[in-house]
Amino acid sequence: MKAAAFQYVKPRTLADVFAVLAEYEDGARIVAGGQTLLATLNMRLSEPQMLVDITALDGLRGITVGEHNLRIGALVTHAQIEDSAVIREHAPLLFAAAPHVAHRAIRNRGTFGGSIALADPAAEWPACAVALDATIVVCGPAGERRIDADAFFVDLYTTALESNELVVAVEIPRSGPRARFAFDELTRRHGDYAIVGAALTGNLETDGRLTAARAVFFGTGSVPERARSIEPLLAAAPLDTQTIRAAVEALELEPSADLYHSAAAKRHLARVLLGRLLTRLAADGTGASDASHEGDSHVR
Numbered sequence: 479m480k481a482a483a484f485q486y487v488k489p490r491t492l493a494d495v496f497a498v499l500a501e502y503e504d505g506a507r508i509v510a511g512g513q514t515l516l517a518t519l520n521m522r523l524s525e526p527q528m529l530v531d532i533t534a535l536d537g538l539r540g541i542t543v544g545e546h547n548l549r550i551g552a553l554v555t556h557a558q559i560e561d562s563a564v565i566r567e568h569a570p571l572l573f574a575a576a577p578h579v580a581h582r583a584i585r586n587r588g589t590f591g592g593s594i595a596l597a598d599p600a601a602e603w604p605a606c607a608v609a610l611d612a613t614i615v616v617c618g619p620a621g622e623r624r625i626d627a628d629a630f631f632v633d634l635y636t637t638a639l640e641s642n643e644l645v646v647a648v649e650i651p652r653s654g655p656r657a658r659f660a661f662d663e664l665t666r667r668h669g670d671y672a673i674v675g676a677a678l679t680g681n682l683e684t685d686g687r688l689t690a691a692r693a694v695f696f697g698t699g700s701v702p703e704r705a706r707s708i709e710p711l712l713a714a715a716p717l718d719t720q721t722i723r724a725a726v727e728a729l730e731l732e733p734s735a736d737l738y739h740s741a742a743a744k745r746h747l748a749r750v751l752l753g754r755l756l757t758r759l760a761a762d763g764t765g766a767s768d769a770s771h772e773g774d775s776h777v778r
C-alpha cells in the first residue's frame with residue numbers, strides 16, 4: 479500500500495515548526511527518522527495533511543556532557559548512541575541497550591527523541607529513561623518544560639507532550655563511581671521488539687547492597703513499568719543468592735498478554751529475566767549483555 483497524499487515542509491527553526499503545527503493542528507505530524515511514522519503512513523494507519531520534517535533543526539543534534547548531566551539531542555540516532563565513547567563512559571546502560579534496538583539499518587535513521595515521543599511500550603529507550611531517572615526536555619510556543627521520565631509516559635503510545643510541543647532533548651544524570659546497571663531482553667530473533675525486557679540501575683555499596691535501585695520492565699504493560707516492590711528489598715541486604723531469590727519472588731507485575739504470549743508466560747519471563755540480571759550484576763558489577771552474541775538474549 480502507498481501513503482495517502484500529504485504535504486511536506488522542512489523548517490529551519492523551532493518557531494517555524496510551531497507556526498506550521500498551529501496552522502494545521504491535528505492535521506500535522508512531526509517526522510524525524512521516519513522509521514515508524516513512514517510505515518504507519520504506508521499502511522494508512524495515519525493520514526496527516528502535513529509532515530513537518532524536523533531534521534534541519536541542528537539544535538536538536540549532539541550529545542553534550544555537563545557537570546551533572548548528559549544531554550542527548552532528540553535527533554541523535556540510535557546508531558550514534560551505539561557508537562559513542564561519551565555514552566559508553568557516562569551512560570553505559572544506553573550503550574549496552576543500543577544494539578537491541580531494531581537492526582543497524584533502522585538504527586542509522588531512527589532517533590532517540592522519536593522513540594521517546596512515540597512511547598512504544600516494547601521499546602528500549604523509554605524504559606532506560608525511567609531507569610536512569612532521566613528528564614525529558616520538551617519545547618512548545620510557550621518555551622521549554624522539563625518532565626521526569628517517570629511522569630512522561632502516560633499510557634499506550636501516549637505521553638505528557640502537548641500536541642504543539644516536541645521533544646528537544648533528554649537529560650540523564652552522569653553515571654557515578656558506585657553506579658551499576660543491567661540490561662537485557664527476551665526476543666524471538668535479534669532485532670525484534672522485546673517480548674519482555676528490563677533495565678536495572680542502582681548504586682552498589684561496599685557492603686554489597688544495591689541502593690537507589692530501579693528495575694524497569696518493558697513489553698509488559700502500556701508504559702515502562704517500574705518494579706517498586708523490589709527496590710527496598712535490594713537496599714536492605716547484600717546482593718547474594720538469597721536476596722536475588724527474594725527479589726524475584728517479590729516481583730509484582732501484571733503484564734498484558736500480546737498476540738503470541740499469555741500474561742502468565744510474560745510474568746514468568748519477567749521473573750527469569752530479573753533473576754538473570756541481578757545475578758549478572760552481582761557477579762561482574764556491570765550486568766551488560768553482549769547483544770552482538772546472537773542468541774544471548776533470545777528466549778530459550
Ligand SMILES: Cc1cc2nc3c(=O)[nH]c(=O)nc-3n(C[C@H](O)[C@H](O)[C@H](O)COP(=O)(O)OP(=O)(O)OC[C@H]3O[C@@H](n4cnc5c(N)ncnc54)[C@H](O)[C@@H]3O)c2cc1C
Pocket residue numbers: 507508509510511512513514515516517552578579580581584587588589590591592593595596598600601602603643644645646669670671672
Ligand atoms: C522493522 C523495525 C523494527 C524496529 N524495532 C525496534 C525495536 O526493537 N526497538 C525500538 O525501540 N524501536 C524499534 N523500531 C522503531 C525505530 O526504533 C524508530 O526509529 C523509533 O521508534 C522512532 O524514531 P524515528 O526517529 O524513526 O521517529 P518517526 O518515525 O519519525 O516518528 C515516530 C513518532 O514520533 C513522533 N516524533 C518523532 N520525533 C519527535 C520529536 N522530537 N518530538 C515529538 N514527536 C516526535 C512522530 O510524529 C511520530 O508520531 C523498529 C522499527 C522497524 C521499522
